[in-house]
Amino acid sequence: MMDFAYWLPIVWAVILVAAISIYVVLDGFDLGIGMLFALERHPERRDVMVNTIAPVWDGNETWMVLGGAVLYGVFPGAYATLLPAFYLPIVLMLLALIFRGVAFEFRVMTRSTGREGMWNAGFMAGSAIAAFCQGAILGGVVQGIRVVDGAFAGGPLDWLTPFSILCGLSVMCGYALLGATWLIWRTTGVLEASCRRWAARLALGLFIGIVAVSLWTPLLHAPYLRRWTDWPNIAFVAPVPVLVVVLGALFVMGLRRGHTKGPFLCALGWFFLCLSGLGITVWPYAVPPGLTLWDVSSPPSSQFFQLIGTAILLPIILTYTIYSYHVFRGKVTETDGYH
Amino acid sequence: MQYAHDPALLLARFQFAFTVGVHIIFPAFSIGLAAYLAVLEGLWLRTGRSVFLDLYRYWIKVFSIVFGMGVVSGLVMSYEFGTNWSIFSKKAGPITGVLLSYEVMTAFFLEAGFLGVMLFGMNKVGRKLHFAATCCVSVGTLISMTWILSSNSWMQTPRGYTIDPTTGRFMPADWLAIIFNPSFPFRLVHMGLAAFLSVAFIVGATGAWHMLRARKAGKISSEPVRVMFSMAMWMAAIVAPLQILAGDAHGLNTLKYQPAKIAAMEGDWVSEDHAPELLFGIPNMKTEHTDYAVKLPLAGSLILTHRLNGKVPGMKDFPRDQRPPSPVIFFSFRIMVALGMLMMLVGLWSLWLRRNSTLFTNPLFHRVALCMAPAGFLALLCGWITTEVGRQPWTVYGLLRTSDSVSPVALSSLAFSMTAFVVVYVLVFGSGMGILVRMLGRAPQEGEHDTPPSHASGILATSMHPGVIDPSAGKGA
Numbered sequence: 001m002m003d004f005a006y007w008l009p010i011v012w013a014v015i016l017v018a019a020i021s022i023y024v025v026l027d028g029f030d031l032g033i034g035m036l037f038a039l040e041r042h043p044e045r046r047d048v049m050v051n052t053i054a055p056v057w058d059g060n061e062t063w064m065v066l067g068g069a070v071l072y073g074v075f076p077g078a079y080a081t082l083l084p085a086f087y088l089p090i091v092l093m094l095l096a097l098i099f100r101g102v103a104f105e106f107r108v109m110t111r112s113t114g115r116e117g118m119w120n121a122g123f124m125a126g127s128a129i130a131a132f133c134q135g136a137i138l139g140g141v142v143q144g145i146r147v148v149d150g151a152f153a154g155g156p157l158d159w160l161t162p163f164s165i166l167c168g169l170s171v172m173c174g175y176a177l178l179g180a181t182w183l184i185w186r187t188t189g190v191l192e193a194s195c196r197r198w199a200a201r202l203a204l205g206l207f208i209g210i211v212a213v214s215l216w217t218p219l220l221h222a223p224y225l226r227r228w229t230d231w232p233n234i235a236f237v238a239p240v241p242v243l244v245v246v247l248g249a250l251f252v253m254g255l256r257r258g259h260t261k262g263p264f265l266c267a268l269g270w271f272f273l274c275l276s277g278l279g280i281t282v283w284p285y286a287v288p289p290g291l292t293l294w295d296v297s298s299p300p301s302s303q304f305f306q307l308i309g310t311a312i313l314l315p316i317i318l319t320y321t322i323y324s325y326h327v328f329r330g331k332v333t334e335t336d337g338y339h
Numbered sequence: 340m341q342y343a344h345d346p347a348l349l350l351a352r353f354q355f356a357f358t359v360g361v362h363i364i365f366p367a368f369s370i371g372l373a374a375y376l377a378v379l380e381g382l383w384l385r386t387g388r389s390v391f392l393d394l395y396r397y398w399i400k401v402f403s404i405v406f407g408m409g410v411v412s413g414l415v416m417s418y419e420f421g422t423n424w425s426i427f428s429k430k431a432g433p434i435t436g437v438l439l440s441y442e443v444m445t446a447f448f449l450e451a452g453f454l455g456v457m458l459f460g461m462n463k464v465g466r467k468l469h470f471a472a473t474c475c476v477s478v479g480t481l482i483s484m485t486w487i488l489s490s491n492s493w494m495q496t497p498r499g500y501t502i503d504p505t506t507g508r509f510m511p512a513d514w515l516a517i518i519f520n521p522s523f524p525f526r527l528v529h530m531g532l533a534a535f536l537s538v539a540f541i542v543g544a545t546g547a548w549h550m551l552r553a554r555k556a557g558k559i560s561s562e563p564v565r566v567m568f569s570m571a572m573w574m575a576a577i578v579a580p581l582q583i584l585a586g587d588a589h590g591l592n593t594l595k596y597q598p599a600k601i602a603a604m605e606g607d608w609v610s611e612d613h614a615p616e617l618l619f620g621i622p623n624m625k626t627e628h629t630d631y632a633v634k635l636p637l638a639g640s641l642i643l644t645h646r647l648n649g650k651v652p653g654m655k656d657f658p659r660d661q662r663p664p665s666p667v668i669f670f671s672f673r674i675m676v677a678l679g680m681l682m683m684l685v686g687l688w689s690l691w692l693r694r695n696s697t698l699f700t701n702p703l704f705h706r707v708a709l710c711m712a713p714a715g716f717l718a719l720l721c722g723w724i725t726t727e728v729g730r731q732p733w734t735v736y737g738l739l740r741t742s743d744s745v746s747p748v749a750l751s752s753l754a755f756s757m758t759a760f761v762v763v764y765v766l767v768f769g770s771g772m773g774i775l776v777r778m779l780g781r782a783p784q785e786g787e788h789d790t791p792p793s794h795a796s797g798i799l800a801t802s803m804h805p806g807v808i809d810p811s812a813g814k815g816a
Binding site: 054055056058059061062064065066068069070071072073074076077079080081082083084087088090091092094095097098099101102104105106109110115150151152153155156298299301302305306309310313314317320321323324327328 | 403404406407408410411412413414415417418420421422425426428429430432433434435436437438439440441442443444445447448449450451452453454455456458459460463464503508510511512514746747748749751752755756759760763767770771774777778
């Protein structure tokens with residue numbers, strides 16, 4: 001039983017990180033496309049941008065609900081400490097996601113009334129604010145929160161620091177890059193060409209963000225530094241920064257040579273590396289710097305019951321999610337609007 | 340009531356009540372409408388009659404709006420347990436969090452995964468596969484309702500748990516007992532019927548509106564309008580009486596497991612047999628008396644126990660700090676019951692008119708059906724208020740107080756979030772309602788176009804202005 005109680009939270013931490021990663025890349029390009037509305041003003045091209053994600057965004061956002069639910073059921077201690085600690089950015093993010101989510105339908109439905117502009121703005125601002133808040137929350141978790149007796153004991157603006165702002169801006173940049181590279185893959189003509197230009201600049205921005213966050217993070221807490229510099233850890237973690245650079249080179253090549261999928265896959269690779277880097281850094285803490293995975297997890301009976309369902313259901317979910325993407329595969333042009 | 344004095348707690352409760360009250364409308368709408376869409380598409384495949392396809396295409400546009408609003412308002416709920424009720428989440432998460440996770444994995448993904456195909460895939464996957472997608476979405480909404488009501492019912496009638504003595508956490512001991520807790524089957528049936536009934540009255544009112552307009556223009560209403568009105572009235576005639584039976588059974592269940600809630604709903608202070616039913620009154624929690632009471636002799640015992648001499652609980656049976664706020668649920672319960680009775684009368688009336696072949700020609704009935712548009716949703720909300728406020732002062736009934744469940748969040752943060760939620764919800768969901776009303780104000784056409792038209796995203800938008808695409812619609816379709 002002791003072993004069970006030890007291993008279950010580890011298994012769940014892996015599943016949770018996987019769910020968050022899937023959310024980040026899937027809704028990442030959705031939110032990125034929302035932000036790219038700021039750069040693309042042409043109404044028909046905007047419709048194409050939205051049409052590439054209209055059939056799948058619901059499913060993408062569901063991964064975020066799953067993340068919240070898993071945290072609630074498996075790590076209730078973390079759910080109950082992190083959410084009050086990030087009360088304001090979470091509320092802000094949820095409100096932003098409301099505007100983003102309804103804008104898909106509302107912007108088309110209000111087209112004849114002159115209020116479309118408001119929902120386009122809502123789509124754009126909602127995407128940007130949600131992206132910033134997600135980055136800031138992630139940064140806030142890494143920098144740690146004040147916990148007394150297993151409960152949040154800090155102030156409402158503790159999360160707001162230069163570090164979390166940097167993380168927020170980096171995530172905005174990264175999501176916009178995901179969006180631009182997704183559109184390179186899924187669109188043609190003028191829009192694709194614009195996206196190649198934007199992608200190059202956004203990639204530079206994200207690269208600077210990654211470097212800055214990577215250099216700053218180890219300075220936040222002593223254990224973080226040791227994680228990356230102590231032997232033998234360094235042998236395992238050293239490939240992470242190397243791979244970031246390799247992917248960067250592949251990205252530039254793909255962009256120059258006109259590859260359609262390459263840039264998107266490189267951007268995905270960057271996100272997975274960043275998230276694993278963060279995972280390595282904060283391990284084994286669920287709420288740095290005080291609470292470990294085991295401190296915050298629910299009883300093994302809860303974790304086990306949920307694991308059975310997850311083991312059966314997650315592969316099924318992935319199968320029909322892939323099927324749904326498959327149905328709507330291929331380049332989207334101005335002649336096949338879904339609305 | 341000691342818990343009513345902390346402003347942060349009150350704000351947290353208001354915020355939850357507000358956000359869940361808005362949210363609940365959309366999933367209920369989706370549950371009913373998805374099932375209706377599945378029926379319409381099934382009928383179309385079976386009979387080949389284009390009227391069913393027309394109706395399917397008409398209502399799926401409504402569904403896409405409603406479902407979207409449900410998703411975004413639901414996302415708020417899944418995080419609000421943690422932001423505002425962190426102590427509750429920490430203690431009950433090992434049970435309610437797991438149930439929520441199962442809801443996400445068995446329902447949300449299923450709905451979202453097939454929604455894209457349902458909305459945009461008619462020309463991409465073929466008829467049968469498309470029908471399968473519609474059914475998946477519909478089944479998803481039903482599975483979702485099942486899990487969330489299991490979780491909610493567990494909070495009302497907790498079973499299958501132990502309490503960890505050191506942390507005070509609820510530890511799952513028997514998952515079947517947790518999921519199938521005593522109030523769950525009753526709540527599930529009552530809520531499911533409520534969702535179907537709510538949508539039936541929206542569909543019926545839409546049909547009634549277009550028949551009234553056609554009449555005014557001196558025309559005969561179109562076939563899609565008549566078919567949807569007829570289908571909606573069948574639902575009203577069948578489901579409304581069933582709902583009253585289900586509500587009665589749910590009431591008996593509540594009497595058994597939550598007698599304090601029943602006492603507060605009835606405004607009864609002293610336990611008695613041969614109890615009267617209060618038709619009206621103003622319960623006063625301070626003086627422990629219901630003022631201005633209008634009583635119907637013996638009816639209280641008869642309704643609650645099905646016997647004239649049955650013993651009915653009174654609020655004085657329970658300590659002051661364990662009584663739910665009677666003034667709220669006394670009225671919400673009565674409004675719900677009254678609306679339920681009205682809906683049943685409309686259903687029975689429709690049967691009578693159908694027998695006389697005047698269902699499509701009686702303007703008075705159409706006006707009544709139009710006015711009844713919000714009846715189902717109002718009743719549903721009132722029922723929700725009754726059961727949730729009636730659970731007070733507990734989050735987990737009899738075990739964890741609401742005042743001991745709330746997050747350590749600053750009052751200033753709560754004030755900000757409450758204001759922001761109200762402003763955004765009024766703006767966004769108000770606009771959504773406006774769009775829906777405008778959509779429903781346009782009559783379904785024979786040969787209603789598909790969601791993905793061949794070219795240009797503006798087609799649907801212009802079709803929202805009836806006059807633009809169909810000049811006759813302006814004068815009544």
